[in-house]
Amino acid sequence: MQRSEKKIPRYTITTICFTCLTLLVAASPNWFQQIDEAIYHIKWQLNTSLLTIINLLAKTATIGPMSLFFLLLMIYLFQKKEKVLAFWAVSNLLIVGFLGSVFKHIIGRTRPDLGALVDRSSASFPSGHSLLAMCLVCTVFITLTYLKVEKAKGIKIFLVAYLVLIVLGRILLRVHYPSDVIAGMLLSYSWVNFSFSVVNQRYLQTFAEEDITQRSRRHHRKRKSLLLVFSLTLLFLGTLSISAYGVSMYHNLKKTANTMYKPRKSSTKSPDLAKGEPVSFLIMGIANDSKRKTDYRSNALMVVTVNNQLKETTITSIPRDYYVEIAGTDGEYNKINAAHVFGGADMQIKTVENILHIPINHYFSVDMDAMKDLGDAVGGVTVNNAFAFDAEGIHYPKGKQHLGGWEALQYARMRYEDPEGDYGRQRRQREVLIQLTDKLLSFNSLLKYQEILDVIGENGETDLSFDQMMSMLKQYTPALKNIKTDQLKGYDFTGDGETGIEGISYQLVEESERQRVENAIKEQMDIDTNQDEQNQ
Structure with missing residues (x-):
């Protein structure tokens, strides 16, 4: 007796081909991209x-x-x-x-x-x-x-x-x-x-x-069979879609991470992120606005500590006008945010480390103007305004309100109408940062990940490698959802030509306040507060 061989349907083969092609496009290896673009390297003229x-x-x-x-x-x-x-x-x-x-x-x-x-x-x-x-x-x-x-x-x-x-x-x-x-x-x-x-x-x-009598009896069973087949098809396509989406997200995240990656030489030992050890970051909001002529100063400066054991993240703002010795300048004093102008992220980080006697493990800097695009990409943020004010033609009433990207940027920038001055601005900057972090960690951001990555990739810089970012996402997400805030506070003084440039406003911080913040950050980092700076 001859065995009947069942042929594989053509649509099965084409479905497999489509699946493989989809995964290749999502992963986009260099060899595949070169093959895909090869036809466009041929010159042709069309009338x-x-x-x-x-x-x-x-x-x-x-x-x-x-x-x-x-x-x-x-x-x-x-x-x-x-x-x-x-x-x-x-x-x-x-x-x-x-x-x-x-x-x-x-x-x-x-x-x-x-x-x-x-x-x-x-x-x-x-x-x-x-x-x-x-x-x-x-x-x-x-x-x-x-x-x-x-x-x-x-x-x-x-x-x-x-x-x-x-x-x-x-x-x-x-x-x-x-x-x-x-x-x-x-x-x-x-x-x-x-x-x-x-x-x-x-x-x-x-x-x-079938004859008419059989049709009515079998019709119900056939509908069930068709529904089952259709459900299995949707399940297959859904699984394929999720797989392709995951591959595409992974590839695009890696591409963006490589674009942002700017390694630096540091004597500070980096914690093992894969094990979830406490880690510190310096967040720098770089102002590059020709209207305000800010010369790439880090006008938003925050030390962020993430303690996975405590499931807690703390954001500590540093006054941008803090009058300090700039690292690597042979004793030159200036506003702390000027360090970024003179020596970029390395000098800014070293200056903060010297002043607070703490290790900065990694950094992340972003163009402040990108807050507008990032805010729009995540669908805006909800803030709780402490008092009514106007900025850049926008009225901000007291209380909770939802802000788009441009409104959030101006909300975080306003200083002159705030009774707390720059400290009020820093408080609003932290508030917007926390809201953006919550949105970035939400499920809805997965659906807009490409738009978010485009904004961050074009305007951000970090010394975190792609693998380290993956470890952060895997290990530290619970801690990033529980955020507390702190503020290094000082008092105003005007330069007299000997201490600071004459007529320029600065901030000085009492040693007791500086020590308080240093101890708080060391406690969040599980560092002995009595440890000598040289042994950190």
């Missing part, structure tokens, strides 16, 4: 007339015209008394359109930056035009074959030519990578053929073979 034709043809592969095509197909099938086939055809357009949108959002691939000939703003992967065109071609092909339409060869040739022109057009217009259009075709082919195999086996063949 205006050809570009116009390609553009007009592309408009037919959008959701509007495609809806019309499928509506006409549905009417045709209703006339043929093929209701099941009619609903199947229309469902293909809706489902592949939905799947394409999901993958565009998950992967978030940017368009080729290689001289696109038309403007496109949506994500690149997969190609929506190729997706819809392939959906139309596959649906019509299957319909013609099922109905055994005579003289269908001409229609099929026309549809294949249409698909080829759409696919080539997306590449010639430089709005998609080859992998984008291939993925669009694979996804459509997989879904249309899979869904037809289910409908054909469960409805069309059964409906033709």
Whole structure:
């Protein structure tokens, strides 16, 4: 007796190919990116007339015209008394359109930056035009074959030519990578053929073979079977989507971390982040505003300690006008925020370490103006304003209020109307920082991670490597959700030419206050407060 061999359905193979291609695009290894861009290194010239034709043809592969095509197909099938086939055809357009949108959002691939000939703003992967065109071609092909339409060869040739022109057009217009259009075709082919195999086996063949008496009894069971198959399909696609999203997030986070990474030489021993040891950071908000002429001073200066054992994070603000000896300047005194102007992050960190006698393990600096974009990226922040004031034409009433990025930036900057002066501003800066941290650690930020990474990558700098960042996310999240604040406080004085530049305002801090903050930070870092500075 000859054993019957069951062939693997083509849609299974195309689904596997689509899965592999999706993961490659999400991971984006260099070799794959080079292959994907290779076609754009070939020089070709397209005249205006050809570009116009390609553009007009592309408009037919959008959701509007495609809806019309499928509506006409549905009417045709209703006339043929093929209701099941009619609903199947229309469902293909809706489902592949939905799947394409999901993958565009998950992967978030940017368009080729290689001289696109038309403007496109949506994500690149997969190609929506190729997706819809392939959906139309596959649906019509299957319909013609099922109905055994005579003289269908001409229609099929026309549809294949249409698909080829759409696919080539997306590449010639430089709005998609080859992998984008291939993925669009694979996804459509997989879904249309899979869904037809289910409908054909469960409805069309059964409906033709069974008599009227059997149909009503089996109909309920078939609906359950179809629902099960559809649920398993959604589960598979959901798992694929989550996997691709995770790979894409990991890759983009690593890319952003590498962009921000600026290693520094330090004698301070770094704690083992993988073990969750207490760690300290210096957070610097760098002002680079030509209007205010701030010369890259660190106008927001905070020591952040994270103690994983206590599940606690403490943010301690340092007055930007604190009159101190700047490290590495042979005894020169200036405002503490000027250290960043003279020697960047290294000098700023060393100055803070010398003044407070504490180790700074890592740093993070960000352009203050980026607070606007970051605030918008996380959907704004909610603050509790202590008193009503106006800043930059914006009125801030007393009490809780939700602020967009620009409003949050001005809220954190205002100083002159605050009874506490710069200390009030520092309190609002800490408040906004805490709110941003809460938003960044929330689930909603996962859906906007690319926008957030773009802002941080363009405006931030740190000596944390990618692996260290991963350890922070893994080990320190509970501590980052429990944030306390502190403030190093001093008093105003005006320079007289001997102590400070004449006429310039500074801050001096009493030794008792400085010692209080030093001891508090050492306690948060599990450092013996009686330990000599040389043995820290």
